[in-house]
Amino acid sequence: MSAVPSPALPQQTAAEQVRSVLARALSLSLTLDGRTYDLLGAHTIGARGRITLHPPADTPLTDHLAASPAGGVEARVDLTDIAPTALRDRVRARVALTGRLAPATPGDPGSLRLDLTRVTLRTGTGTTEVAPGAYTLASPDPLALEEAALLTHLADAHPDLVSDLVFLAGSRLPHGVVRALPLAMDRHAVTLRCEYGEGHCDLRLLFPAEARDAAAAGDMVRRLLTAPRCAHHHDHH
Structure with a gap:
């Protein structure tokens, strides 16, 4: 999927x-x-x-x-x-x-x-x-060179934040997720891969504002978790 x-x-x-x-x-x-x-x-x-x-x-x-x-x-x-x-x-x-x-x-x-x-x-x-x-x-995304470090840090040091991010999808995400890990990050959003017993789907969570560097990206993740639920924009498949 x-x-x-x-x-x-x-x-x-x-x-x-x-x-x-x-x-x-x-x-x-x-x-x-x-x-x-x-x-x-x-x-x-x-x-x-x-x-x-x-x-x-x-x-x-x-x-x-x-x-x-x-x-x-x-x-x-x-x-x-x-x-x-x-x-x-x-x-x-x-x-x-x-x-x-x-x-x-x-x-x-x-x-x-x-x-x-x-x-x-x-x-x-x-x-x-x-x-x-x-x-x-075109130009590379401003987070391209730091993306790997951002994603591995989020996965290894903050698994609780990953779970909280998945929770933002609410009822729009199918039930039965057995694991979720960061898949990608660019200046616009963070994308999580939600895995099931068979198959997976990807959840893309749009940042409240563009992240122009790693520090801003970390701030955007925190703002995702503290912003009102109705303000979140996301796409999942």
Whole structure:
């Protein structure tokens, strides 16, 4: 069972989601000519989302690149966004970026830029094509880099708060929840995964105001729990 975000509630655009996934990604897969290479800590994201790869020396990948045309080669970069908490079905999104891979600096094969031609985002709600222009103009969510720490802290140090947050759904949440854990957090909301004996549903609780940093996000969670019940906006599936 997966979430289908309500268009009536503020949420990240698909381009922002992609930029957020890239901002926190530590690894990616690179596919060239049907061969796939897993790279860990070998990429940087620059201004306007420019992706630069720094392939390790003396590996099959560098040999492959050395044999490629001087003008570059078609390539695909794949990233998987995984929830930092130990819940069911931890894959939150998959991003595929297709383009031409060429030296970032002419004559220097140590750094390669990916000139995008296609960006695809896959989540539990379906697949979205993101225009490369929209991707370059978007920014990561301001909580993207701190999200993992925020969610694991909420799950490990404040399980009572998680239970209280689930209670906010009231009768709108089906009975029989056996466990609830934080799934995601952005500037607009916190999302909890409510697990049942079989299956799960996701509960998205909209913050009273946008959270621009980690301190504000913590404050927004507390305000959710102290605000009048009628003031809460949420979406569950």
